[in-house]
């Protein structure tokens with residue numbers, strides 16, 4: 160079984176992103192970049208499936224500028240077998256990402272595609288569902304538990320009502336939630352070992368993908384600020400403050 | 408003129424309030440006519456509830472035994488069969504809508520506008536990115552269907568008192584069987600639903616154990632409040648996943664939010680930005696939660712919470 164995993168290059172989750180004063184974008188030049196945290200979890204799950212003997216190959220894919228090769232490097236150091244960078248000029252939107260993955264799936268024929276449920280930059284939460292749609296395959300999103308048994312995956316999903324379990328026939332597309340696993344740490348020897356792993360670069364343009372019909376972003380604004388509150392000194396004062404607001 | 412289709416969210420015969428919030432968002436588009444689609448094994452009860460939402464023209468029912476559970480792969484082809492009649496297809500930005508709507512958008516060949524928090528015009532919307540650290544204005548292409556999820560915390564539910572017509576849609580599209588429902592393990596219980604509760608009491612890592620988290624439940628019960636939790640509390644097994652509030656949990660807008668032993672990480676704060684009043688109880692005066700709290704109490708929760716409960 161082959162598993163394809165997406166690794167998006169995003170601003171690290173510890174960076175506090177701010178809007179540029181002129182509203183033209185967010186000020187992220189020089190910010191620390193990392194693999195999207197959800198994607199690390201996706202890769203960890205794929206590696207565990209391989210280690211459990213359920214999968215034979217894990218391929219990591221990053222779509223974006225040339226520097227995304229760093230995220231491929233991270234994926235290979237974590238343990239993926241090989242990496243594919245689909246090079247673009249700038250940021251792409253989820254529909255294009257899904258179309259890229261669909262093209263790669265036609266070529267690679269993976270049994271499972273595992274993606275993060277959302278990327279912490281655009282917070283779109285779309286790519287896995289769109290890919291599953293384009294491939295006419297099952298989708299199991301927001302996974303917190305994945306069991307593969309032959310040609311079927313049993314996936315527990317974190318939904319608003321609680322935990323939902325679905326059974327999907329493979330091939331299928333999964334998107335993962337945070338509690339699925341805790342990704343492994345990379346050790347120095349892993350990085351050395353990864354140096355010789357195969358890395359392929361494909362130009363987005365060469366895939367012949369439709370990339371129209373996209374959303375135009377016309378403005379960036381900082382979020383509305385909440386007014387500074389008060390600090391009360393003890394519980395009776397807290398109760399008084401709540402009563403004054405008519406909340407008790 | 409805009410013709411908007413909203414996909415109803417429901418469970419166990421009850422319409423989810425997220426649907427009325429989608430109607431509220433859709434009604435911000437000038438001159439829109441709004442229909443609701445109810446997909447269910449037996450849609451009658453849910454359709455009757457949907458028909459009462461003010462501002463809805465028609466409720467269209469799609470009855471099919473395969474709709475007994477809200478599977479995106481099963482719903483999508485049915486929605487697509489009628490989507491061509493509409494300029495917009497909206498769903499709530501709940502796990503239901505997040506799962507379903509991109510599948511519809513991809514089939515229509517359009518990008519999706521996720522988490523609409525404001526309508527500028529029929530094709531222009533505001534939405535949050537970077538855990539709410541920035542709000543972008545996005546424009547969807549004219550002449551193509553707009554597919555969007557509605558950030559429910561940004562809209563009050565449309566009022567009741569409506570009387571939309573209910574029409575059954577006859578449908579004969581092939582539905583996939585490659586995805587099968589196995590089970591739903593519901594948390595919940597009798598407490599007010601986290602997403603609609605007027606008051607929410609939330610606990611964080613500081614609670615220290617599942618037993619100690621009982622204090623949050625007890626306090627919430629005293630206030631007839633819903634219960635929430637930080638990711639750290641959920642990850643540590645103190646509270647079930649469906650209580651998580653934040654960027655990757657639930658985005659809520661209660662009148663009163665009481666954060667207890669929660670530091671106020673940006674990923675948590677993005678889930679409570681629309682709360683009316685935020686109260687924080689934390690023993691660290693430097694905790695970031697105090698930057699957004701309307702009322703802050705620097706105190707040890709193990710003393711302050713029992714004292715509060717005794718005084719109420």
Ligand SMILES: Cc1cc2nc3c(=O)[nH]c(=O)nc-3n(C[C@H](O)[C@H](O)[C@H](O)COP(=O)(O)OP(=O)(O)OC[C@H]3O[C@@H](n4cnc5c(N)ncnc54)[C@H](O)[C@@H]3O)c2cc1C
Pocket residue numbers: 172196197279610611612613636637638639640651652653654655656657667668669670671672673674675678688689690691694706707708709
């Ligand atoms: C991709 C991503 C997504 C995330 N999504 C979410 C999300 O949706 N929701 C979410 O909540 N988090 C989310 N997080 C995690 C978030 O970054 C924080 O780690 C988390 O919110 C911290 O939870 P906490 O405040 O309970 O714990 P901590 O940060 O450990 O804070 C505990 C607080 O309790 C206080 N305290 C300790 N003892 C006491 C006491 N006796 N009395 C009073 N106060 C006390 C401490 O002063 C401290 O401020 C996400 C992180 C990532 C990377």
